[in-house]
Amino acid sequence: MCIEILRHKKKVLLLLLLTVAGSIIFYLYTLRLERDNASATSTSTTSRLEREISDLQALFESKVVPQLGDLGRPARRNWTAGERQAMAQSMRGVGFNSWLSQRISSERSLYDMRHRSCKKLEYSLEKLPSVSVVITYHDEEASVLLRTLSSLRNRTPILLLREIILVDDGSTNVDPKLSDFLQIKFLNMVKHHRLDTQVGLMKARVTGAQLALADVLVFLDSHVEVTQGWLEPLIAPILQNNRTCTTPIIDTIDYDNFAYRRGKPSRGFFNWEFNYIQLPLLKEEAVALPAPHKNPIMNGGLFAIGRQWFFDLGGYDKGLKIWGAEQFELSLKIWLCGGSILEVPCSRVGHLYRDPNFHIHYTHQNKESEKKVISRNYRRVAEVWLDDYKDKLFEKMPHLTVIQVGSLTEEKALKKRLHCKPFKWFLDQLGKDFLNLYPVVEPVDFAFGVLQSLASPKLCLDRSEGKPGQPKLSECPDDHTFPESELKWTLTNHRELRSGPVCLEKRNQQGDIYVFQCHGQMGNQFWSLNTTSQQVVHGQMGSSRRCLEIQPDAKGVTTRKCDSNNAKQRWKFGYKNNHRLQHFWDNVKTS
Numbered sequence: 001m002c003i004e005i006l007r008h009k010k011k012v013l014l015l016l017l018l019t020v021a022g023s024i025i026f027y028l029y030t031l032r033l034e035r036d037n038a039s040a041t042s043t044s045t046t047s048r049l050e051r052e053i054s055d056l057q058a059l060f061e062s063k064v065v066p067q068l069g070d071l072g073r074p075a076r077r078n079w080t081a082g083e084r085q086a087m088a089q090s091m092r093g094v095g096f097n098s099w100l101s102q103r104i105s106s107e108r109s110l111y112d113m114r115h116r117s118c119k120k121l122e123y124s125l126e127k128l129p130s131v132s133v134v135i136t137y138h139d140e141e142a143s144v145l146l147r148t149l150s151s152l153r154n155r156t157p158i159l160l161l162r163e164i165i166l167v168d169d170g171s172t173n174v175d176p177k178l179s180d181f182l183q184i185k186f187l188n189m190v191k192h193h194r195l196d197t198q199v200g201l202m203k204a205r206v207t208g209a210q211l212a213l214a215d216v217l218v219f220l221d222s223h224v225e226v227t228q229g230w231l232e233p234l235i236a237p238i239l240q241n242n243r244t245c246t247t248p249i250i251d252t253i254d255y256d257n258f259a260y261r262r263g264k265p266s267r268g269f270f271n272w273e274f275n276y277i278q279l280p281l282l283k284e285e286a287v288a289l290p291a292p293h294k295n296p297i298m299n300g301g302l303f304a305i306g307r308q309w310f311f312d313l314g315g316y317d318k319g320l321k322i323w324g325a326e327q328f329e330l331s332l333k334i335w336l337c338g339g340s341i342l343e344v345p346c347s348r349v350g351h352l353y354r355d356p357n358f359h360i361h362y363t364h365q366n367k368e369s370e371k372k373v374i375s376r377n378y379r380r381v382a383e384v385w386l387d388d389y390k391d392k393l394f395e396k397m398p399h400l401t402v403i404q405v406g407s408l409t410e411e412k413a414l415k416k417r418l419h420c421k422p423f424k425w426f427l428d429q430l431g432k433d434f435l436n437l438y439p440v441v442e443p444v445d446f447a448f449g450v451l452q453s454l455a456s457p458k459l460c461l462d463r464s465e466g467k468p469g470q471p472k473l474s475e476c477p478d479d480h481t482f483p484e485s486e487l488k489w490t491l492t493n494h495r496e497l498r499s500g501p502v503c504l505e506k507r508n509q510q511g512d513i514y515v516f517q518c519h520g521q522m523g524n525q526f527w528s529l530n531t532t533s534q535q536v537v538h539g540q541m542g543s544s545r546r547c548l549e550i551q552p553d554a555k556g557v558t559t560r561k562c563d564s565n566n567a568k569q570r571w572k573f574g575y576k577n578n579h580r581l582q583h584f585w586d587n588v589k590t591s
């Protein structure tokens, strides 16, 4: 029995041994299998990820032509006829050459066009505040947006760039894969925030600002390129005074060939029709360049401001919709409620403007409702900030007086709470030269009525087009003082020759004359009368003046070198105010 058991025991032990060994082998085997499996899955994940990344890259960057547009040069190649056609089509679609944009690297280099003393300035990065850049966009072309972001990453000290907050304001035609691509290209630098329905520029910006973590906010448009050293000089003044807001010089990115062109320092303002205008620097400011100078009104999208100051001011007026007058509102608020705006010439940012002849094709109804929104914005800003001067605006734009503006309680309470100064203070402090050009009480005109040629006395200047864009000559009417509108010209206080909404301007070296919307900025629309020689003279500076000359055969006019013996240069106005004409050159620079 014992032996039986013993023998049996041996068998059991053997069995046990075999089982254990088998289990171990099986265990090791499965372990290995698992490991193999795991590594197999991880290779397939990596390669899938790599594939996705390269797919995204192909989607957004594969068309890039090396070196095209580098250094900000015009992007030119020997394009084929088909390619030119594609460009023209993209231009008609969005108002700039988006076909070409897709072929220019988002990492392209730019020529450093700063004043040489700007390059010598040194900043201690540890002392400067870091910034949150806030960019909002609606249906932006992806290649343009990518260039904006790449330029920011490449030309901003990483220590100063806390984050880029990118707010998609309800875009309808942006590739859904863009967000993934931004994630892999910019990792954590870009925080993409999507609003499902469009709320308009101001609300989208405030939303972005609310997400910001840094103490200084920099607002930019989604179609810009920042340049070498743009940020340090822009934020240094805010460190000095936390209620200072700064703006860069805005350079131009050409809508047709993406050339990067130098912009000029200027002082922004608005005229009595709420158009943004640029005034020249004051003498002492021009001498001190490139030191920062006061900028009465910012040019819209691009500025830096302390986050607390921005929110102390209530951000943008929440009652403003879509766009229009928001930069006037914020600028006035900053100045009148205890802050200031400086333009910083050492900081340069390029801005892509659309073709000025491009108009988004609204349906009639959309256009009407957009006009209404803008008018409403205008009236809100005027009611809250212009005091009695709003009447001046309403005189020029009477349709504003019938617009409903909604409640202004909050804005008026803010004005009271921050002890904001009256608009007159703004004009007195910052607008002396503005008031010379755009007086509150408009002086009477220098001359008006027909402009009759003394060489061919039957012919008068007619604003209706002869050749495209150019005025023609028509038979003079009986009444020379109050003729019908196409023949009525006025030499205005702006020193322009105006007929209805258009003014006479010289566009090129040959001296050809066109009719174009009056811009009120003198320049190529500056005209004077020489009452002695009866010449109508184009040009403000003595050295560049030319005289209006009739071309009877061509039934048009041109300008040529002034020659008082040339009868074709003699003209007669229906009515001249001789007293006013004696003061024509007062306060006007001639050299």
Ligand SMILES: *[C@@H]1O[C@H](CO)[C@@H](O)[C@H](O)[C@H]1NC(C)=O
Binding pocket: 077, 078
């Ligand atoms: C473009 O084409 C012209 C004429 O065919 C040629 O002379 C020129 O060298 C070409 N330029 C470039 C950059 O290829």
Ligand SMILES: *[C@@H]1O[C@H](CO)[C@@H](O)[C@H](O)[C@H]1NC(C)=O
Binding pocket: 242, 243, 306, 308, 309, 312
């Ligand atoms: C500016 O700085 C002072 C002093 O640190 C502080 O009391 C004030 O709240 C700041 N104001 C703004 C608008 O940032």
Ligand SMILES: *[C@@H]1O[C@H](CO)[C@@H](O)[C@H](O)[C@H]1NC(C)=O
Binding pocket: 530, 531, 532, 533, 564
């Ligand atoms: C007007 O023309 C005469 C003759 O050419 C010239 O001597 C005179 O300087 C001109 N006047 C002005 C104000 O330009």
